[in-house]
Structure formats: structure tokens, C-alpha cells
Amino acid sequence: MPLLDHLGITVEDLPRAVAQFDPVLTALGMERTDGDTGVAWYVDDETELILFPAREAGTGPHRHGTVGWQHLAFTMDSRDEVDRLHAIALAAGWTAVREPKPYTRFNERYYASFVEDDNGIRIEFMHNPPKPVSD
Template identity: 70%
Template sequence: MPLFDHLSVAVADLDRAVAEFDPVLTALGLARETGDGNGAAWYAEGETEFILMPAREPGSGPHRHGRVGWQHLAFAVDSRAEVDRMHQVAVDAGWSVVREPKTYPRFSDRYYASFVENADGIRIEFMHNPPQQTQ
């Protein structure tokens, strides 16, 4: 059973958000389903769904990091090189860099991540934090 079934995100401009999210989500292995014009959805392994839908309150964005609500979604990837690659995919799709890929020793000496944000203030992280080596 997946950790979560679906995640829905409201956006100001659906076409723009699809253009921003599609390269990132497909690079992460999610498959896009053609929608009915009222939203867009991507699936992982046929179970977990990521949904974009138009905001019900036009002009209510963008979201501001640190306020009540969404802070960020972290995507765990298999290597530091994959963090770098996903970071570049997002930047090429129009995401703004919040933090370039780097090590975050305050989490662990193995924690390597980058943060990007789109025009709606939606922030995502690409991270790699391998298990500590045991001897």
C-alpha cells in the first residue's frame, strides 16, 4: 500500500503549472493522464496520484513559504547526481532556485538536497540521504 494515495495542489494558471510540473514528475517516473480540462494528474505505479487543479479563488496566490499551509514536498532520489539532474530538470521547466544542490549537515552529513519554487509559490525539494554506514 502506498504511503499516500494522492496529493492535490491548487494553482493559479493550470496550463503554466502543467508546463512546470510535467517535466519534473515524468522525470521522477510518474505517468501523466490526459485530463478533462479541469485539472491534470500523474500516477506512480498506478496507485499514487499527484493532481493539479485550478484554484477555486482566483487571485488568492501565490502561496508564501512559511505561512500556514504547504511548505514543501521532498522527493527522495537515489543519488547526489540524481538530485543535481532533477534540480536542472526543474530549472529548465521554469522553476526558480531557492537553494542550489548542497549538503545539509544540520540534518546529517549524508543529506544532499536542492529546493526550487514555481510561480505559485509551490516549493519542492530533491533529496538524497543514504543510510549511515555500519561497521
């Protein structure tokens, strides 16, 4: 059983958000399903990310640092994958918050980038391989 079942995100403009999320989530191996009340992406038919239209127009965008959403981090298998997903996000209309780079304040292996969509939704692509075992 997965630890996380689903994540729902409310967006101002559903078609625009789908245009930004779809290339990224598809590149992450998720499968898209359009529904009556939103659009969802699945991985392994278990974990789901769902976009819902806002109930009230003009309530966005979310402002980073306010109460609520901070960011969602996706684990990548390599630094090259971080770079690849970052480029895919930018091509889909996301804004670079932080370009791909090492984050040595976490540890010497941590490499990540941060992007934000039109709704103020921030995601991170990160690679943090295990610390080598010393003999």
C-alpha cells in the first residue's frame, strides 16, 4: 500500500494548468485521466495527483510562504534527470524559481531545481543519492 494515496490541487484556470502539468507528470511516468470535475494523473494505479478548478474565480494565485502549500518534491534517479525535468517544465510554461544546482546546505550529494506554475504551485525535482558506506 502506498504511503500517499492522492494529492488534490485547486487551480484558477484548469485548461492552462493541465497544459503546464501534463508534460511534467507524463515525463514522470504518470498516466492522465480527464474527469467531469477535474484532471488526474496516476502512477501504478495507486498514487494520484488531481487538478480541480477553483470554486471562486480570482482567488489565486497562491503566494509561496503563506499558510498552505509549500512545495512537492519529486525524486529523480540522477542529476541529468533533474535537468531534463526542469527543462520540460520550463518548456510547458513553468517559471524557474531556482535553476538546477547542488544544495550543499542539505548535504554534498543533494542536487535540485524548483519551478512554479501560473497558480503559484511550486515543485522540486531532486536527486539525493544515499551516502556511500565506508569500510
